[in-house]
Amino acid sequence: MTLNRRQFIGYLGAGAALSALPRLHLSAANPQVVVIGGGFGGATCAKYLRRYDNGVGITVIEPNTDYITCPGSNWVLGGLRTMDRITQRYAGFKTYDVKHIAARVERIDSALQSVDLDNGDTVKYDRLVVAPGIDFKWDSIEGYDAQAAEQIPHAYKAGPQTELLRKQLMDMPDGGTVILSVPGDPFRCPPGPYERASMIAYYLKSHKPKSKILILDAKEKFSKQGLFQAAWKELYPGMIDWVPGTQGGKVERIDVAKRTVFTQEGLTSHRGDVINLICPHHAGTLAQSAGLTDASGWCPIDQKSFESTLHPKVHVIGDACVAGAMPKSGHSANNQAKMCAAAIIALLREEEVPIPSHVNTCYSLLAPDYGISVAAVYHLKDGKIAAVEGSGGVSPADADAQFRKREALYAEGWYASITADSFN
Amino acid sequence: MHSRSSPFRLTVLLLICTSAGAQETGEILRGQILASTCFSCHGTDGKSAGSIPAIYGIPADSLRRTLQEFRDGRRPATVMDRHAKAYSDEEIASIAAYLSRIK
Known part of the structure; x- marks a missing residue:
């Protein structure tokens, strides 16, 4: 018709x-x-x-x-x-x-x-x-604003911010500390900060293996947490520490000149050679x-x-x-x-x-040959978009190396298809 | 969905089909809505731009069976088992019918 x-x-x-x-x-x-x-x-x-x-x-x-x-x-x-x-x-x-x-x-x-x-x-x-x-909600972390982001990148809008963070990582001496500050929900791309930690670890492992990554998280748990933490242990042992909000993970203030972040009402501070502060939005x-x-x-x-x-x-x-x-x-x-x-x-x-129907699939790359995913299908239930019961979920915890490799390959395939579907 | 032709329909089509390269203007079908969510990973019209398999132009029966096997755990998968579990037989049939018609 x-x-x-x-x-x-x-x-x-x-x-x-x-x-x-x-x-x-x-x-x-x-x-x-x-x-x-x-x-x-x-x-x-x-x-x-x-x-x-x-x-x-x-x-x-x-x-x-x-x-x-x-x-x-x-x-x-x-x-x-x-x-x-x-x-x-x-x-x-x-x-x-x-x-x-x-x-x-x-x-x-x-x-x-x-x-x-x-x-x-x-x-x-x-x-x-x-x-x-x-x-970005610039007023949510004391001492952080658009100007401060020129030195302490959020890199959560891709572009010059991505390049700035990449350059800082490349300039960092071996044995340095990278701090990654993650906001509370809701924020864009829930697994994004943890894929980022993995990718930074991948770079550091081969170029600056004595370096550390400290994730200061405002939350108590995160997307694909079990899979990420198991992979970090396997791929980057001892390199990544994750601190949840109740244990001092919530960054409240930053001293840009001293490259230092403060949590727990100023009781705890951490100095980073590189700080990636993902500001709440x-x-x-x-x-x-x-x-x-x-x-x-x-x-x-x-x-x-x-x-x-x-x-x-x-x-x-x-x-x-x-x-x-x-x-x-x-x-x-x-x-x-x-x-x-x-x-x-x-x-x-x-x-x-x-009647609408939705899907979300999110691949994260933890190393070039190590991918994981989370998937969900959504329908309209009582006027709200809700996950279809019994479907979706994360990659199996006990998958073998071949499975992780295939998901890494599909992560790249996903990028190729979704960008073509959106922009071409 | 069967189409109903009439002189009026033809007139409307001639009047509103002004741009080149686009598909026929018509009712948006259930299969089309559901299948459009496949395109994010499998490419627009199921024509994959990368390593994920293309899914267009495959006979509807074969597509339907594949999706049901993914859903029921009878076919090895990385992510398609998690997706397929969300759909009824009827929904799978309408997705398969729509995708099979894409050339």
Whole structure:
């Protein structure tokens, strides 16, 4: 079935009404969907909107002309990849007839259904998708801010921060201490810090074997913990120490000049030759200024359509939204983008929103030939995204070396496919 | 899902299919929704970009049997057993039917 007669006439009517408005940026003939942000969420959503409908106008607003992925950035720290190999170039925008405006959004006006850009233009939308990712809560760790991050990298947005941390690791003398500070939940990519510790250990083991890694964690437990800790013992014995929050793991303050972090109300301090401080985060600042966040700092949504519960006709996907049981990850954003695209096309056609189904698969590389994974399938249960009972879980604890090697191979395959699915 | 053709449908298609390279505009099917979640690892349309097996254009019966074997622990797997356990026979059949039609 395609559009029915009523819906089709509806489109013509909407087009006629829109064309009467001043400063209309795009063709009025078809409904317009504007996507803000070109990460895994935004780029995938634009592509799948087109795959689901030939007629809709699709515009992505993203200031950058390429995208450096967080997935794979730990592999750069381990020396397994170059930055170029984690840089994506939006080839899909041309293939799928998506207009890319390289500008920043200054303001979203959900009453007028328009977006003001820093180049002076205004773009109208019938449906808006906001995929701003995360920004850091600079005030949450005393002494740490955007300026301090130039010396003490968070490296939790890939790019120059990744390169800075890599350089500091390479400049560090053998026998040095690397401190990795991990925030409490929720944060993007729950296994990310521990894959990072593994990749840093991989680099240190072959280049600076007397060095140590100290993970100071605000939490009591972490993703794939059993698998990580068993692998650390096997691959990097004595190199990685993990301190949970109740035992002094929660970093509260940093003295940047002295490269020292403080926990337990200043009672305990640790000096690092390299410190990677993964600062707590909230939804991207654009979501905040647009009034799409609640007191939690994240964006509440209808978990079927991803439409904001605070502003109609605005959908929020990816790390910024609260999507039930789904973790914040590139894979989650990619899946949410597809469900959101299907929902938007259905809403524009005045059809019923399809029942969503989601998957998250997260591979972590602990060494070039040692991979582990966690997987989950999600469905909508009582209006919330929930894991399907009896499915999912982590790689088996007793798997042999061949199994770990295959998962390492699949980690790379995952990267190749999901980046192609999102950006090409 | 069987398609219903009518002169009106054709007109609408001609009017709204303005861009090249995209698929036919039509109802978004259940199999399509479910299968789209496979594409994150197996590549868009199941055409893998790397080391994970491609899954498009395989006869529906064979795909269905493979997924059921993963689900029921009768086929060795790294991660597909954990995924397949989430789906009913009906869902597996609609995924298999959709993927088998991709050329």
